[in-house]
Amino acid sequence: MSQNYYELLGVSQSAxxxxxxxxxRVKAKECHPDYHPGDADAEKKFKEINEAYEVLKDEQKRAAYDRYGHDAYTRGMGQGGGFGQGFGQGFGGFDFTGTGFENIFEEVFNGFGGRRRQAATNRGNDIRYDLTIDLADAYTGLKKNITVDTFTKCESCNGKGGKxxxxxxxxxxxxxVRQRQGFFVVETECPVCHATGKTVKEPCSTCGGTGRVRKKRTLEVNIPAGVDTGVRMRLSGEGDAALNGGESGDLYVFLTVKEHPxxxxxxxxxxxxxxxxxTTAALGGDILIPTMDGKGETVKIKPGLQTGAEMRLKGKGMPVLKSGSFGDLYVIFRVETPTNLTSRQKELLAEFTAAGQDNQTACSDFLAQIKKLFQ
Ligand SMILES: [Zn+2]
Ligand SMILES: [Zn+2]
Incomplete structure:
Protein backbone atom coordinates (compact mmCIF):
# COMPACT_ATOMS: atom_id res chain seq x y z
CA MET A 1 0.00 0.00 0.00
CA SER A 2 1.53 3.27 -1.09
CA GLN A 3 -1.24 5.67 -0.07
CA ASN A 4 -0.58 7.16 3.33
CA TYR A 5 -3.04 6.78 6.16
CA TYR A 6 -4.16 10.40 6.15
CA GLU A 7 -4.93 10.23 2.43
CA LEU A 8 -6.80 6.98 2.95
CA LEU A 9 -9.11 8.63 5.45
CA GLY A 10 -9.14 11.91 3.53
CA VAL A 11 -8.01 14.06 6.44
CA SER A 12 -5.12 16.48 6.89
CA GLN A 13 -2.10 15.57 8.96
CA SER A 14 -3.19 18.04 11.62
CA ALA A 15 -6.67 16.56 11.90
CA ARG A 25 -16.91 6.18 9.99
CA VAL A 26 -17.88 7.71 6.65
CA LYS A 27 -15.17 5.86 4.70
CA ALA A 28 -15.74 2.54 6.44
CA LYS A 29 -19.44 2.73 5.62
CA GLU A 30 -18.70 3.45 1.95
CA CYS A 31 -16.79 0.23 1.49
CA HIS A 32 -18.20 -1.98 4.26
CA PRO A 33 -18.36 -5.61 3.06
CA ASP A 34 -22.02 -5.69 4.07
CA TYR A 35 -22.86 -3.29 1.24
CA HIS A 36 -20.48 -4.82 -1.23
CA PRO A 37 -20.72 -8.57 -0.85
CA GLY A 38 -18.13 -10.37 -2.87
CA ASP A 39 -16.40 -7.15 -3.94
CA ALA A 40 -12.71 -7.79 -3.32
CA ASP A 41 -11.67 -4.19 -3.95
CA ALA A 42 -14.14 -2.86 -1.42
CA GLU A 43 -12.98 -5.42 1.10
CA LYS A 44 -9.36 -4.50 0.55
CA LYS A 45 -10.23 -0.82 0.93
CA PHE A 46 -12.16 -1.60 4.11
CA LYS A 47 -9.14 -3.37 5.53
CA GLU A 48 -6.83 -0.51 4.61
CA ILE A 49 -9.12 2.07 6.16
CA ASN A 50 -9.27 0.02 9.36
CA GLU A 51 -5.52 -0.24 9.36
CA ALA A 52 -5.17 3.52 8.92
CA TYR A 53 -7.63 4.15 11.73
CA GLU A 54 -5.87 1.69 14.04
CA VAL A 55 -2.75 3.82 13.79
CA LEU A 56 -4.18 7.34 13.65
CA LYS A 57 -6.56 6.91 16.59
CA ASP A 58 -3.72 5.93 18.87
CA GLU A 59 -1.67 8.92 19.99
CA GLN A 60 1.57 6.99 20.28
CA LYS A 61 1.24 5.05 17.05
CA ARG A 62 0.26 8.23 15.26
CA ALA A 63 3.31 10.08 16.61
CA ALA A 64 5.57 7.24 15.46
CA TYR A 65 3.84 7.16 12.10
CA ASP A 66 4.32 10.91 11.64
CA ARG A 67 7.92 10.63 12.69
CA TYR A 68 9.00 7.68 10.59
CA GLY A 69 6.77 8.16 7.57
CA HIS A 70 4.44 5.70 5.95
CA ASP A 71 6.97 3.46 4.27
CA ALA A 72 9.33 3.14 7.20
CA TYR A 73 6.49 2.66 9.64
CA THR A 74 4.74 -0.07 7.69
CA ARG A 75 8.02 -1.77 6.86
CA GLY A 76 8.97 -1.76 10.53
CA MET A 77 5.61 -3.17 11.47
CA GLY A 78 5.81 -6.11 9.11
CA GLN A 79 3.26 -7.09 6.55
CA GLY A 80 0.52 -7.77 9.00
CA GLY A 81 0.58 -4.11 9.93
CA GLY A 82 0.77 -4.91 13.59
CA PHE A 83 2.20 -2.58 16.13
CA GLY A 84 5.06 -3.99 18.09
CA GLN A 85 6.13 -6.54 15.54
CA GLY A 86 9.30 -4.54 15.13
CA PHE A 87 10.24 -5.36 18.71
CA GLY A 88 10.89 -8.92 17.73
CA GLN A 89 14.11 -9.54 19.57
CA GLY A 90 15.20 -9.92 23.13
CA PHE A 91 12.46 -11.93 24.70
CA GLY A 92 13.54 -12.61 28.21
CA GLY A 93 11.59 -15.83 28.44
CA PHE A 94 10.12 -14.87 31.75
CA ASP A 95 7.18 -17.04 32.56
CA PHE A 96 5.27 -17.07 35.75
CA THR A 97 2.21 -18.85 36.93
CA GLY A 98 -1.07 -17.43 38.07
CA THR A 99 -2.55 -16.26 34.80
CA GLY A 100 -3.86 -18.07 31.81
CA PHE A 101 -1.51 -16.20 29.52
CA GLU A 102 1.99 -16.67 28.49
CA ASN A 103 3.79 -13.71 29.96
CA ILE A 104 7.15 -12.69 28.74
CA PHE A 105 9.25 -9.88 30.00
CA GLU A 106 11.69 -7.98 28.01
CA GLU A 107 13.35 -4.65 27.84
CA VAL A 108 12.29 -2.22 25.21
CA PHE A 109 14.93 -2.15 22.56
CA ASN A 110 15.02 0.32 19.72
CA GLY A 111 11.36 0.94 19.47
CA PHE A 112 10.23 0.99 15.90
CA GLY A 113 11.94 -0.23 12.82
CA GLY A 114 13.12 -3.61 13.98
CA ARG A 115 13.24 -6.70 11.85
CA ARG A 116 10.40 -7.75 9.68
CA ARG A 117 8.21 -10.57 10.84
CA GLN A 118 8.48 -13.40 8.43
CA ALA A 119 5.46 -14.55 6.48
CA ALA A 120 2.96 -12.57 8.47
CA THR A 121 -0.13 -14.29 7.22
CA ASN A 122 -3.47 -13.03 8.36
CA ARG A 123 -2.52 -12.25 11.92
CA GLY A 124 -4.34 -9.77 14.14
CA ASN A 125 -2.60 -6.58 15.20
CA ASP A 126 -0.52 -6.41 18.34
CA ILE A 127 -1.92 -3.94 20.83
CA ARG A 128 -0.03 -1.67 23.19
CA TYR A 129 -1.36 -0.84 26.63
CA ASP A 130 0.46 1.66 28.85
CA LEU A 131 0.29 1.03 32.57
CA THR A 132 1.72 3.22 35.31
CA ILE A 133 2.25 1.75 38.78
CA ASP A 134 3.69 2.97 42.09
CA LEU A 135 7.13 1.99 43.32
CA ALA A 136 5.45 0.20 46.24
CA ASP A 137 3.55 -1.98 43.73
CA ALA A 138 6.74 -2.65 41.81
CA TYR A 139 8.27 -3.72 45.13
CA THR A 140 5.54 -6.17 46.09
CA GLY A 141 4.19 -7.09 42.67
CA LEU A 142 0.46 -6.88 42.02
CA LYS A 143 -2.51 -8.19 40.13
CA LYS A 144 -4.18 -5.50 38.10
CA ASN A 145 -7.32 -5.50 35.97
CA ILE A 146 -7.02 -3.60 32.73
CA THR A 147 -9.72 -2.92 30.18
CA VAL A 148 -8.76 -3.15 26.55
CA ASP A 149 -10.80 -2.33 23.47
CA THR A 150 -9.78 -4.80 20.78
CA PHE A 151 -11.11 -6.80 17.90
CA THR A 152 -12.31 -10.15 19.21
CA LYS A 153 -13.54 -13.20 17.41
CA CYS A 154 -17.16 -12.79 16.28
CA GLU A 155 -19.28 -15.23 18.28
CA SER A 156 -22.10 -15.32 15.72
CA CYS A 157 -19.96 -16.86 12.99
CA ASN A 158 -17.18 -18.23 15.20
CA GLY A 159 -14.71 -15.99 13.40
CA LYS A 160 -15.39 -17.46 10.00
CA GLY A 161 -17.12 -14.38 8.59
CA GLY A 162 -20.33 -16.04 7.54
CA LYS A 163 -22.04 -19.08 6.11
CA VAL A 177 -0.95 -15.78 -4.66
CA ARG A 178 2.13 -15.51 -6.86
CA GLN A 179 3.01 -12.27 -8.51
CA ARG A 180 5.78 -11.53 -10.94
CA GLN A 181 8.01 -8.64 -9.85
CA GLY A 182 10.68 -8.12 -12.46
CA PHE A 183 12.67 -11.34 -12.57
CA PHE A 184 11.20 -12.68 -9.40
CA VAL A 185 8.04 -14.43 -8.54
CA VAL A 186 6.85 -13.28 -5.16
CA GLU A 187 4.39 -15.15 -3.04
CA THR A 188 2.04 -12.96 -1.02
CA GLU A 189 -1.00 -13.41 1.17
CA CYS A 190 -4.17 -13.71 -0.91
CA PRO A 191 -5.87 -10.29 -0.64
CA VAL A 192 -9.30 -11.78 -1.14
CA CYS A 193 -9.44 -14.47 1.50
CA HIS A 194 -6.69 -13.15 3.85
CA ALA A 195 -4.76 -16.38 3.58
CA THR A 196 -7.64 -18.50 4.82
CA GLY A 197 -8.25 -20.10 1.40
CA LYS A 198 -11.97 -19.66 1.85
CA THR A 199 -14.47 -17.00 0.88
CA VAL A 200 -17.87 -16.40 2.37
CA LYS A 201 -21.02 -16.43 0.33
CA GLU A 202 -23.34 -15.10 3.03
CA PRO A 203 -21.41 -12.61 5.17
CA CYS A 204 -22.22 -12.67 8.87
CA SER A 205 -24.42 -9.69 9.75
CA THR A 206 -22.80 -9.21 13.15
CA CYS A 207 -19.27 -8.67 11.90
CA GLY A 208 -19.93 -7.75 8.27
CA GLY A 209 -18.01 -10.79 7.11
CA THR A 210 -14.76 -9.86 8.83
CA GLY A 211 -15.03 -12.56 11.48
CA ARG A 212 -14.32 -10.13 14.29
CA VAL A 213 -16.01 -7.39 16.29
CA ARG A 214 -14.73 -4.63 18.54
CA LYS A 215 -15.21 -5.39 22.17
CA LYS A 216 -14.10 -4.10 25.56
CA ARG A 217 -12.59 -6.81 27.68
CA THR A 218 -11.13 -6.81 31.16
CA LEU A 219 -7.96 -8.79 31.64
CA GLU A 220 -6.08 -9.55 34.81
CA VAL A 221 -2.42 -8.75 34.51
CA ASN A 222 -0.09 -10.36 36.98
CA ILE A 223 2.81 -8.00 37.55
CA PRO A 224 5.65 -9.62 39.47
CA ALA A 225 7.85 -7.88 42.03
CA GLY A 226 10.86 -6.05 40.67
CA VAL A 227 9.52 -4.58 37.43
CA ASP A 228 10.89 -1.26 36.27
CA THR A 229 10.00 1.42 33.76
CA GLY A 230 10.59 0.11 30.26
CA VAL A 231 9.62 -3.46 31.04
CA ARG A 232 6.85 -4.73 28.83
CA MET A 233 4.73 -7.80 29.33
CA ARG A 234 3.41 -9.80 26.46
CA LEU A 235 0.00 -11.37 26.83
CA SER A 236 0.05 -13.83 24.02
CA GLY A 237 -3.02 -13.87 21.78
CA GLU A 238 -4.75 -11.05 23.68
CA GLY A 239 -4.33 -8.48 20.91
CA ASP A 240 -6.64 -7.99 17.97
CA ALA A 241 -8.34 -11.03 16.50
CA ALA A 242 -7.37 -11.59 12.89
CA LEU A 243 -9.68 -11.17 9.96
CA ASN A 244 -11.60 -14.36 9.19
CA GLY A 245 -10.29 -16.46 12.00
CA GLY A 246 -6.53 -16.19 11.71
CA GLU A 247 -4.06 -16.01 14.58
CA SER A 248 -4.72 -13.24 17.11
CA GLY A 249 -2.12 -10.58 17.81
CA ASP A 250 -0.50 -10.11 21.20
CA LEU A 251 -1.16 -7.53 23.85
CA TYR A 252 1.89 -5.67 25.13
CA VAL A 253 1.64 -3.98 28.49
CA PHE A 254 4.29 -1.26 28.72
CA LEU A 255 5.10 -0.46 32.33
CA THR A 256 6.06 2.86 33.85
CA VAL A 257 7.01 2.97 37.53
CA LYS A 258 6.26 6.32 39.17
CA GLU A 259 8.89 8.30 41.04
CA HIS A 260 8.77 7.88 44.81
CA PRO A 261 8.86 10.92 47.14
CA THR A 279 23.67 17.11 67.75
CA THR A 280 23.14 13.44 66.79
CA ALA A 281 25.69 13.88 64.00
CA ALA A 282 28.21 15.21 66.54
CA LEU A 283 27.46 12.83 69.41
CA GLY A 284 26.38 9.72 67.48
CA GLY A 285 23.12 7.89 68.11
CA ASP A 286 20.22 6.03 66.59
CA ILE A 287 18.57 7.06 63.33
CA LEU A 288 15.45 5.44 61.87
CA ILE A 289 15.88 4.63 58.19
CA PRO A 290 12.71 4.10 56.12
CA THR A 291 12.60 0.89 54.07
CA MET A 292 10.33 -0.22 51.23
CA ASP A 293 8.96 -3.13 53.26
CA GLY A 294 7.44 -0.52 55.59
CA LYS A 295 9.26 -1.81 58.67
CA GLY A 296 12.06 0.71 58.79
CA GLU A 297 15.43 -0.01 60.28
CA THR A 298 17.17 1.73 63.16
CA VAL A 299 20.89 2.21 62.55
CA LYS A 300 23.63 3.42 64.88
CA ILE A 301 25.71 6.29 63.62
CA LYS A 302 29.15 7.03 65.00
CA PRO A 303 29.99 10.42 66.54
CA GLY A 304 31.23 12.94 63.98
CA LEU A 305 28.94 12.06 61.08
CA GLN A 306 29.31 14.40 58.11
CA THR A 307 26.86 15.45 55.43
CA GLY A 308 27.25 13.16 52.41
CA ALA A 309 28.30 10.14 54.48
CA GLU A 310 26.84 6.95 53.03
CA MET A 311 25.63 3.74 54.52
CA ARG A 312 24.58 0.60 52.68
CA LEU A 313 21.74 -1.53 53.94
CA LYS A 314 22.17 -4.88 52.23
CA GLY A 315 19.08 -6.45 50.76
CA LYS A 316 16.89 -3.44 51.46
CA GLY A 317 16.68 -2.40 47.82
CA MET A 318 14.27 -3.56 45.12
CA PRO A 319 13.54 -7.22 44.43
CA VAL A 320 15.41 -8.64 41.47
CA LEU A 321 13.03 -9.94 38.79
CA LYS A 322 12.87 -13.71 38.59
CA SER A 323 15.45 -14.29 41.31
CA GLY A 324 14.03 -13.80 44.79
CA SER A 325 17.03 -11.70 45.80
CA PHE A 326 17.13 -8.01 46.55
CA GLY A 327 19.27 -5.00 45.73
CA ASP A 328 20.65 -2.65 48.39
CA LEU A 329 19.50 0.56 49.97
CA TYR A 330 22.07 3.36 50.01
CA VAL A 331 21.47 5.94 52.70
CA ILE A 332 23.04 9.37 52.23
CA PHE A 333 23.09 11.43 55.40
CA ARG A 334 22.54 15.15 55.48
CA VAL A 335 23.33 17.01 58.68
CA GLU A 336 20.72 19.63 59.45
CA THR A 337 21.86 22.96 60.80
CA PRO A 338 19.10 24.32 63.05
CA THR A 339 17.50 27.65 62.16
CA ASN A 340 15.51 30.15 64.25
CA LEU A 341 17.42 29.35 67.41
CA THR A 342 15.88 30.26 70.75
CA SER A 343 17.92 32.50 73.01
CA ARG A 344 18.64 29.52 75.26
CA GLN A 345 20.01 27.54 72.30
CA LYS A 346 22.12 30.50 71.24
CA GLU A 347 23.50 30.76 74.75
CA LEU A 348 24.43 27.08 74.77
CA LEU A 349 26.09 27.27 71.36
CA ALA A 350 28.02 30.35 72.36
CA GLU A 351 29.24 28.42 75.36
CA PHE A 352 30.08 25.50 73.05
CA THR A 353 32.11 27.83 70.80
CA ALA A 354 33.93 29.27 73.81
CA ALA A 355 34.92 25.74 74.84
CA GLY A 356 37.18 25.60 71.78
CA GLN A 357 36.94 24.60 68.12
CA ASP A 358 40.27 22.81 67.60
CA ASN A 359 38.50 19.59 66.69
CA GLN A 360 36.75 21.22 63.71
CA THR A 361 39.74 20.29 61.60
CA ALA A 362 38.29 20.92 58.12
CA CYS A 363 37.57 24.52 59.12
CA SER A 364 40.97 25.16 60.67
CA ASP A 365 42.83 23.39 57.82
CA PHE A 366 40.96 25.47 55.27
CA LEU A 367 41.77 28.66 57.13
CA ALA A 368 45.45 27.73 57.25
CA GLN A 369 45.47 27.07 53.51
CA ILE A 370 43.92 30.44 52.73
CA LYS A 371 46.51 32.16 54.88
CA LYS A 372 49.34 30.40 53.06
CA LEU A 373 47.95 31.27 49.62
CA PHE A 374 47.59 34.98 50.30
CA GLN A 375 50.76 35.64 52.20
ZN1 LIG B 1 -19.52 -12.82 12.38
ZN1 LIG C 1 -7.66 -16.57 -1.55
Missing part, protein backbone atom coordinates in the same frame (compact mmCIF):
# COMPACT_ATOMS: atom_id res chain seq x y z
CA UNK A 16 -8.04 16.14 15.42
CA UNK A 17 -9.02 12.75 16.81
CA UNK A 18 -12.72 13.67 16.33
CA UNK A 19 -12.13 14.51 12.66
CA UNK A 20 -10.27 11.26 12.12
CA UNK A 21 -13.01 9.27 13.81
CA UNK A 22 -15.69 10.97 11.73
CA UNK A 23 -13.77 10.42 8.49
CA UNK A 24 -13.20 6.78 9.41
CA UNK A 164 -21.39 -21.14 3.03
CA UNK A 165 -17.67 -21.17 2.88
CA UNK A 166 -16.30 -21.69 -0.60
CA UNK A 167 -12.83 -22.31 -1.85
CA UNK A 168 -11.38 -18.91 -2.66
CA UNK A 169 -11.47 -18.47 -6.45
CA UNK A 170 -8.53 -16.07 -6.45
CA UNK A 171 -5.97 -18.36 -4.90
CA UNK A 172 -7.74 -21.65 -5.45
CA UNK A 173 -7.74 -22.29 -1.71
CA UNK A 174 -3.98 -21.90 -1.34
CA UNK A 175 -4.21 -18.76 0.77
CA UNK A 176 -1.41 -17.11 -1.17
CA UNK A 262 11.56 9.38 49.38
CA UNK A 263 13.36 6.66 47.45
CA UNK A 264 15.24 7.13 44.22
CA UNK A 265 15.67 3.99 42.21
CA UNK A 266 18.58 2.90 40.07
CA UNK A 267 17.95 -0.59 38.79
CA UNK A 268 17.78 -2.90 41.76
CA UNK A 269 19.25 -0.37 44.22
CA UNK A 270 17.47 2.36 46.11
CA UNK A 271 18.86 5.67 47.34
CA UNK A 272 17.51 7.67 50.20
CA UNK A 273 18.67 10.95 51.66
CA UNK A 274 18.18 11.01 55.43
CA UNK A 275 18.45 14.20 57.52
CA UNK A 276 20.30 13.93 60.84
CA UNK A 277 20.05 16.48 63.69
CA UNK A 278 23.30 18.38 64.19
Missing amino acids: SFAEIKRAF HLETCPTCGGQGH IFKRDGINLYCEVPVPM
